[in-house]
Structure formats: structure tokens, C-alpha cells
Amino acid sequence: MADVSEDCPPSTSRRTAPSESLSAAFDPTLFRKNSEAVAARLESYLADPSVRGLRLSEPGVLSRAARALMTTEREGVADFDENRLAAIVDLYVRTGIQVHSPGYMGRQFSGTVPLAGVIDFVSSVVNQPSSYYEAGQLPAMAERIMADELNRFIGWDPGGFAMVTTSGGSLANLTALLAARNRAHPGIWARGEPGGRGRPAIAVGEDVHYSVTRAAGVLGIGETQIVRLPVDAQGRIAARLVPGLLAAAERRGLQVFCLVASAGTTALGAFDPIDELAAITARRGIWLHVDGAHGASLLVSDALRHKLRGIDRADSLTWDAHKMLFVPAPCTLLFYRDARDAPGAFRRSTASYVSDEEPDAHCEFDSGDRNLECTKRPMIMPLWTLWAMYGRVLFAEKIEHLCRMTQEAHAILLDEPDFEVLHRPEANIMCFRYRPVGVAEERLHRLQLRIRKQIRLAGRFFISKVDVQGTAALRVVLMNHQIGPEHFRDLLAEIRGTGDRLLRDGGLD
Ligand SMILES: Cc1ncc(COP(=O)(O)O)c(C=O)c1O
Structure with missing residues (x-):
């Protein structure tokens, strides 16, 4: 048998009661107060109607911001600091893809029904x-x-x-x-x-x-x-x-x-x-x-x-x-x-710690x-x-709305001669290219890639890209029912402006 002293840290006191800091970390009143404060912050986040995609952070900057919020070894167990919790939540929210904004059109994970988060929160507490x-x-x-x-x-x-x-x-x-x-x-x-x-x-x-x-x-x-x-x-x-x-x-x-x-x-x-x-x-x-x-x-x-x-x-x-x-x-x-x-x-599994010899x-x-x-x-x-x-109908309504919206976006696109429509969308995913007259075939791929990157950097819209028959295409996934035709038209205008700038200023080289 291993020497117990190898596994257990040396005892610093004879006390068997939990430390004050341990009790404080599990304090139910503190938990309620902070949950309410965080919920209020998330309410403002959800209520923000602005069109925004992603604010891309330089990893070094983000690392410094995150590390600045951490308790140091020297401090031991830090006292609870509600400002620090607020800063962590803010950093988390701010650096994410803004899935609840109409600017989010890029990926398949959803702007969740917010109440789903409430029960997820319960799951995390009752574990x-x-x-x-x-x-x-x-x-x-x-x-x-x-x-x-x-x-x-x-x-x-x-x-x-x-x-x-x-x-x-x-x-x-x-x-x-x-x-x-x-x-x-x-x-x-x-x-x-x-x-x-x-x-x-x-x-x-x-x-x-x-x-x-x-x-x-x-x-x-x-x-x-x-x-x-x-x-x-x-x-x-x-x-x-x-x-x-x-x-x-x-x-x-x-x-x-x-x-x-x-x-x-x-x-x-x-x-x-x-x-x-x-x-x-x-x-x-x-x-x-x-x-x-x-x-x-x-x-x-x-x-x-x-x-x-x-x-x-x-x-x-x-x-x-x-x-x-x-x-x-x-x-x-x-x-x-x-x-x-x-x-x-x-x-x-025959592992005795999970399988029951006398199943009931x-x-x-x-x-x-x-x-x-x-x-x-x-x-x-x-x-x-x-x-x-x-009930089921809420889900059906949202899915049908998103598919209708994608059809509408497709119709808008068909009216734009400088965009290439690649398919008729069957659900809520649609791929297309910005292709003004005169762009050489071999520059098309890079043009889409650069446009996507620039759009992401600009931070108003978040879209994705994918190769279609070997050439890059821009891809939208409409997951948010707050997106309207005006947002899609805005996106096309931004793509056009970005693409033209790249072509004019040699941004494809
Ligand atoms: C068709 C398809 N299958 C599988 C996956 C992978 O699913 P997950 O990201 O949940 O692992 C995806 C994700 O985008 C998908 O689109």
C-alpha cells in the first residue's frame, strides 16, 4: 500500500470544520445575489438590437485581459469580488459571436431561446x-x-x-x-x-x-x-x-x-x-x-x-x-x-462500479x-x-420562419447582377459569390476568402465561407428570426463595398 503521506497534503491545522473561505464560496445568499446581477447583465445583452457579428480579439490582448482577472497564488483564496465576476461575464459576452443579433448569419449553432439557459443554469447547480x-x-x-x-x-x-x-x-x-x-x-x-x-x-x-x-x-x-x-x-x-x-x-x-x-x-x-x-x-x-x-x-x-x-x-x-x-x-x-x-x-460494460449485479x-x-x-x-x-x-409549434414556427426568410434572401440575391447565386436553398443555408463583371476566374476564390475575412474584422456581420465545386463561396446560415430583408440587403451592400475596395486597392495580392 502506498504511503498515505504521499497523497495527502501536510495538515496545517487540527481544525476539522471547513475554512471560512470554503463556506463563503458555497454561501446561498451570495449565489442568489450574483445570479440576479448576472441575469440583469444578460437581459441588457439580449435587449441590444444593434447589428453586430464578432469583435475579433488579438489573442495576446485577450490573454492579458483574462489573466488580469485571475487570483494570484500569493493571494491564496481571494475574497469574493462582484466587480471581477461582472468583468468576467462582460469579457465572455463581448468576445463571443453575437448569436442574438441580426448580424449573426454565419454558423449552425443557434441564438438559443433564452429560457433554455435558465434550465441549463439549474443543471449546472444541481449537477x-x-x-x-x-x-x-x-x-x-x-x-x-x-x-x-x-x-x-x-x-x-x-x-x-x-x-x-x-x-x-x-x-x-x-x-x-x-x-x-x-x-x-x-x-x-x-x-x-x-x-x-x-x-x-x-x-x-x-x-x-x-x-x-x-x-x-x-x-x-x-x-x-x-x-x-x-x-x-x-x-x-x-x-x-x-x-x-x-x-x-x-x-x-x-x-x-x-x-x-x-x-x-x-x-x-x-x-x-x-x-x-x-x-x-x-x-x-x-x-x-x-x-x-x-x-x-x-x-x-x-x-x-x-x-x-x-x-x-x-x-x-x-x-x-x-x-x-x-x-x-x-x-x-x-x-x-x-x-x-x-x-x-x-x-x-462489466465494470462493477456501474453495472448492477441485481438489476431492477x-x-x-x-x-x-x-x-x-x-x-x-x-x-x-x-x-x-x-x-x-x-410545445412543438414554437419550434415549427421558428424553423418555418427561417426557411421563408432564406427564400426571401435568395429572391433578393437573384435581383443583384453582381452576385452569383449557386443553388436554390432548401432550408436556411445559402451560398453565393460576389462576382462583379471583369473579375478573372483565378481571382474569384481569393476574393471570397478576403471578403469574408474583412467582413468578420469589420464586426457588423458574421458570415462563413465554404468551397463549392472547388471555388470559395460566401455562406449564410439564418438562425435568428430577428433577421429581416433589410439586414440581408445591408450585408450585400457591405460585401459589395468590401469586394470593390479589395479589387481596387490590390487587396487580393
Ligand atoms: C451535417 C452535419 N453533421 C454533423 C455535424 C457535426 O455536429 P457537431 O458540431 O454537433 O459535432 C455538423 C455540424 O455542423 C453538420 O452540419
């Missing part, structure tokens, strides 16, 4: 990590309830499907691929090798999110075992080419165990034809995973659900609530059509065996609370 029922009873129950609620729109057998939450869509995609691989190669956990007819392979659309191909690498599936499926002009997998490509892969000695479709690609927001792909995968006994990290939320809208036609025939679905259901990140739901596949992703009815709600994570944030709580308090 009930999910994965095991005894550690978070309401979160475990809320997961079950939300799974049932959302499955109404997926359409699987209510008694036969399963759902597990994961910290992000990337982890959900990895988990689904593991489950698919293990179903096709059941001996792999024991032998460490696939066995079977050929080398394990997956098929993905050319525009699939990088987390999928990265997950393949984690599973030991190399680049040569990834079958790339071409997409059409709208960015959707060209289903008619798929049977031939799968047959060719098989002839090369590959055993495609999973085809990944996207319901909302990251670049263009395109929806792959799930129905047609499901017919192909069913014939060949291939697992169909739908990466709906962005677009699965359209299922809650009566008007937009058809974009995912055929989802009831998929084997699994990744659904990020922290994108189009407007709750704080991360909150991802991974659905399996057949509940028996869910524990297949991971080998059953509560253990049925444990999700630890279906997760990579052991301790996990009770991420379902903001989603369930909003759903409980407002």
Missing part, C-alpha cells in the same frame, strides 16, 4: 450527470419522453426504437457507424478483425460532413474503403448512380456495411433522397444512417417534414437539437430504428452501455423544458 438513472432521474425520464415526442415525426414503431443523447453530432455519427459496423461484423469486439465477405467500407455523399469520414478513420476504415457518391447540381446524392457504385465497390473486395445520407448538408443544406436510398440499402442489407444534425429538426414542421421523406426506413438518425431546435450546445439525439442495435455500438426496473433507464461517455451533461433538460412549456 445531475446523465447516463445512469440514479444520477439524473428527471433527465433520464426527459430523454425517454423527448424520444417518444420526436419519434412521432420519424415514424418508427413506438415500442421498438431507441434514442441516446451524445455530446454533439460528430459523436453521434461515430456511435451510429460503430453500431452499423458491429452488426455487420459481430465478432469484431472479440477478435479485433472484421471477418466477413470483404474489407469493411462505407458509402457517403461527396458533401458529407467531415465527422463521418473522421469517424470511419477511428473505426480503422481507411480512405480507400470510403465509397464517394457523386451529388447533383443541388448537392444531393445522385441516387441513380448508387447501385452501380456499390456493385463496383463489391467487385473491388469492399463490403459496404453503411450508407450515410445527409439531411441538410453542411455546405449547401441539401437533403439527400432518403426514400430512394433506403430502397437501395434495403435490397443490399446495408445500414442506412441519416446525418440529420442540421436538418432533422424540419421533421417537427408540418410544412417541411417532406424534406426527409423516407426517414422511417432509415436505421439510425443523428439529430442536433443545438442547431435547429435552438437550445445550448451540445444537445444531440441519436435514434435507432431497432432498439436492439443501440447496445451494439459498444461492448457491454430503474436500470432500464440507464444509458451508459449505449454511450461512449460515462459522465455526460443532462443536455436534454433545456430541450425538454422548452418543449414542455411552449
Whole structure:
């Protein structure tokens, strides 16, 4: 046995009562006072109607600002200083992408419904990590309830499907691929090798999110075992080419165990034809995973659900609530059509500190065996609370509004001859280029990159960029219902001004 003195710091006193500073840090009155003060600051932040994107800080400056707020070792335990807390909150808010402003049009995480933050705050105080029922009873129950609620729109057998939450869509995609691989190669956990007819392979659309191909690498599936499926002009997998490509892969000695479709690609927001792909995968006994990290939320809208036609025939679905259901990140739901596949992703844990030798009815709600994570944030709580308090229609209204707004932005763009429209947006993601007459083809790519950088630096708007068919494009993701046509017109004017300046002043060299 190790000498205890190695592990324990030397005792400085004989006192067994907690120190005064320790008691003060846990003081409930201080907690209430400061929570109220922070809530008041956040109220002003939320009420600020100004158009703003991101104030980009020079890392050295930010580091100095952050370090200046820190207690030094010499001070020991510092007295509580409400000004310092206010400064930390201000710095945090000020240096972030302004997701609640109409200037934010750049990424897929949302300007959250503010009340979602209130329940997230409760989660942080009561600290009930999910994965095991005894550690978070309401979160475990809320997961079950939300799974049932959302499955109404997926359409699987209510008694036969399963759902597990994961910290992000990337982890959900990895988990689904593991489950698919293990179903096709059941001996792999024991032998460490696939066995079977050929080398394990997956098929993905050319525009699939990088987390999928990265997950393949984690599973030991190399680049040569990834079958790339071409997409059409709208960015959707060209289903008619798929049977031939799968047959060719098989002839090369590959055993495609999973085809990944996207319901909302990251670049263009395109929806792959799930129905047609499901017919192909069913014939060949291939697992169909739908990466709906962005677009699965359209299922809650009566008007937009058809974009995912055929989802009831998929084997699994990744659904990020922290994108189009407007709750704080991360909150991802991974659905399996057949509940028996869910524990297949991971080998059953026999660790005595979590698995119960005498399982009772509560253990049925444990999700630890279906997760990579052991301790996990009770991420379902903001989603369930909003759903409980407002109901589905609030989410549908916001999603429909954003998609309508994107159509309107598209119409505005079509009227601007110096902009190149790259596709008809299917949801709330749209890509385009600034392309005034006379710009040489080889300068187009750099022009978009520089415009995006300059716009970000200017701080009024935050947009993103992505390569479309090898050339950079500007990308907007409309996540905020406060964005109106006037904001989009303003953005185009700023892009035009920036682009013209860059072209005139040699800013592309
Ligand atoms: C289609 C798609 N899949 C997966 C992901 C990854 O999700 P997360 O960022 O939650 O890990 C994204 C993120 O943008 C996405 O757009």
C-alpha cells in the first residue's frame, strides 16, 4: 500500500470544520445575489438590437485581459469580488459571436431561446450527470419522453426504437457507424478483425460532413474503403448512380456495411433522397444512417417534414437539437430504428462500479452501455423544458420562419447582377459569390476568402465561407428570426463595398 503521506497534503491545522473561505464560496445568499446581477447583465445583452457579428480579439490582448482577472497564488483564496465576476461575464459576452443579433448569419449553432439557459443554469447547480438513472432521474425520464415526442415525426414503431443523447453530432455519427459496423461484423469486439465477405467500407455523399469520414478513420476504415457518391447540381446524392457504385465497390473486395445520407448538408443544406436510398440499402442489407444534425429538426414542421421523406426506413438518425431546435450546445439525439442495435455500438460494460449485479426496473433507464461517455451533461433538460412549456409549434414556427426568410434572401440575391447565386436553398443555408463583371476566374476564390475575412474584422456581420465545386463561396446560415430583408440587403451592400475596395486597392495580392 502506498504511503498515505504521499497523497495527502501536510495538515496545517487540527481544525476539522471547513475554512471560512470554503463556506463563503458555497454561501446561498451570495449565489442568489450574483445570479440576479448576472441575469440583469444578460437581459441588457439580449435587449441590444444593434447589428453586430464578432469583435475579433488579438489573442495576446485577450490573454492579458483574462489573466488580469485571475487570483494570484500569493493571494491564496481571494475574497469574493462582484466587480471581477461582472468583468468576467462582460469579457465572455463581448468576445463571443453575437448569436442574438441580426448580424449573426454565419454558423449552425443557434441564438438559443433564452429560457433554455435558465434550465441549463439549474443543471449546472444541481449537477445531475446523465447516463445512469440514479444520477439524473428527471433527465433520464426527459430523454425517454423527448424520444417518444420526436419519434412521432420519424415514424418508427413506438415500442421498438431507441434514442441516446451524445455530446454533439460528430459523436453521434461515430456511435451510429460503430453500431452499423458491429452488426455487420459481430465478432469484431472479440477478435479485433472484421471477418466477413470483404474489407469493411462505407458509402457517403461527396458533401458529407467531415465527422463521418473522421469517424470511419477511428473505426480503422481507411480512405480507400470510403465509397464517394457523386451529388447533383443541388448537392444531393445522385441516387441513380448508387447501385452501380456499390456493385463496383463489391467487385473491388469492399463490403459496404453503411450508407450515410445527409439531411441538410453542411455546405449547401441539401437533403439527400432518403426514400430512394433506403430502397437501395434495403435490397443490399446495408445500414442506412441519416446525418440529420442540421436538418432533422424540419421533421417537427408540418410544412417541411417532406424534406426527409423516407426517414422511417432509415436505421439510425443523428439529430442536433443545438442547431435547429435552438437550445445550448451540445444537445444531440441519436435514434435507432431497432432498439436492439443501440447496445451494439459498444461492448457491454462489466465494470462493477456501474453495472448492477441485481438489476431492477430503474436500470432500464440507464444509458451508459449505449454511450461512449460515462459522465455526460443532462443536455436534454433545456430541450425538454422548452418543449414542455411552449410545445412543438414554437419550434415549427421558428424553423418555418427561417426557411421563408432564406427564400426571401435568395429572391433578393437573384435581383443583384453582381452576385452569383449557386443553388436554390432548401432550408436556411445559402451560398453565393460576389462576382462583379471583369473579375478573372483565378481571382474569384481569393476574393471570397478576403471578403469574408474583412467582413468578420469589420464586426457588423458574421458570415462563413465554404468551397463549392472547388471555388470559395460566401455562406449564410439564418438562425435568428430577428433577421429581416433589410439586414440581408445591408450585408450585400457591405460585401459589395468590401469586394470593390479589395479589387481596387490590390487587396487580393
Ligand atoms: C451535417 C452535419 N453533421 C454533423 C455535424 C457535426 O455536429 P457537431 O458540431 O454537433 O459535432 C455538423 C455540424 O455542423 C453538420 O452540419
